[in-house]
Every structure is written in structure tokens, then in C-alpha cells.
Amino acid sequence: MSGASLLFEDGCKFIINNMRVMKFLVEAQEIRGQCLEGETLLSLALRLKLPLHHSCGGMGTCGTCRVVVREGLEQLPSPGEVEQEMIQDRGFSKIERLACQLEPIEGLIVEIPTSSF
Numbered sequence: 001m002s003g004a005s006l007l008f009e010d011g012c013k014f015i016i017n018n019m020r021v022m023k024f025l026v027e028a029q030e031i032r033g034q035c036l037e038g039e040t041l042l043s044l045a046l047r048l049k050l051p052l053h054h055s056c057g058g059m060g061t062c063g064t065c066r067v068v069v070r071e072g073l074e075q076l077p078s079p080g081e082v083e084q085e086m087i088q089d090r091g092f093s094k095i096e097r098l099a100c101q102l103e104p105i106e107g108l109i110v111e112i113p114t115s116s117f
């Protein structure tokens with residue numbers, strides 16, 4: 001497998017084949033992140049130490065990792081069954097998604113709502 005690799009202090013090694021860069025909006029700040037292989041939007045946010053609740057640990061059952069998609073919504077895959085159920089239960093708007101159920105894509109911009117802090 002070709003590509004760069006990153007080794008973290010805890011021993012985790014990530015292979016980077018397809019660098020995807022996206023942005024998080026946190027209050028008035030823009031935070032740029034480079035997605036690693038296998039990361040979800042939630043795991044990228046946590047690696048960047050951003051304030052994003054995740055009560056169920058990324059299982060798609062708590063709804064606390066809700067983010068607002070500001071750019072790139074049309075390029076995201078449709079919500080899967082677990083996410084769709086949460087969207088309906090919680091009455092998400094069309095631009096709200098679960099960070100734990102999404103893989104970041106190049107150019108994506110998502111806002112972390114202040115209710116997540």
C-alpha cells in the first residue's frame with residue numbers, strides 16, 4: 001500500500017492514501033482538518049480536540065454529535081438507516097447530520113453548534 005503514514009504517541013498508525021481536507025466552524029473560528037484513512041467526522045473532530053459531544057461513543061444512538069453542513073451537503077452520501085432514524089426522531093433540518101456516521105470529504109465545511117459545547 002502506498003502513501004504517507006502518521007504514528008501517534010499512543011502507537012496508532014494511520015496510512016494516508018487520499019488526503020481529504022475539510023473545515024469545522026466553531027463559533028467564529030475556522031479549523032482545518034486533514035482526514036486520515038478510516039476516520040469519521042467525529043473522530044477527526046476529536047483528534048483536533050474540538051468540542052463535540054458524543055455520548056454514545058459514535059454508535060449513532062444519542063444524537064449529540066449533530067453538526068450543520070455549510071458546504072458539501074450534496075456530495076455526502078444519503079443517511080444510512082441508523083442516521084435516518086435519528087434524523088426523524090430528533091427533527092433534524094435537511095442540513096444537519098450525525099458526525100459519527102459520516103466520512104469527511106474534500107472541501108466539506110461543517111459547523112459545530114454551540115449546543116454541543
Ligand code: FES
Nearest residue numbers: 058060063065100
Ligand atoms: S456520537 Fe452518538 S449519535 Fe453520534
